[in-house]
Amino acid sequence: MSDYLQGNFPSQSIAVNDENGMDNSLITAVETESEQLALAIAEAASERKAGEPLVLKVADVSYLADYFLMMTGYSRVQVRAIADAIEDKIKTEYERIPLRTEGKREGNWVLQDYGDVIVHIMMAQEREFYNLEAFWGHAQQVQLPTNNHGGM
Secondary structure: OOOOOOOOOOOOOOOOEOOOOOEOHHHHHHHHHHHHHHHHHHHHHHHOOOEEEEEEEOOOOOOOOOEEEEEEEOOHHHHHHHHHHHHHHHHHHHOOOOOEEEOOOOOOEEEEEOOOEEEEEEEHHHHHHHOHHHHOOOOEEEOOOOOOOOOO
16 A cells, blocks of 8 residues: 555445454455556546556555556557546546656646556557566556457
């Protein structure tokens, strides 16, 4: 789980203890919300034709975030459009804005930090050069849902 969590928690939680007497209900709720956020971000990116979307669950291997998303834009304009689409969808559906956004002006590599989810939108050259997939290769890859039209 990330160090910084935004206040989108359920108003009440019900204590459910596991076999060791630990209360895992709130942890499960946060993980589920993080995953839903990550999938919503991937869907917004898909609507702008982001290439090669990848969702990694990094919560078990890093304290930086719960999920990393990586995707490719094939022009600077498309990279910015993907970033804008993600911001609009998440602001509308989750009432959240990125804690920090970097690289939007340049458009080669945009990073959006939502606290529990970090998004990398890169031009193909940057994605190939930095190869973040290899760096985070030990993280669990999340399968993206597909619709009948070949996209998300």
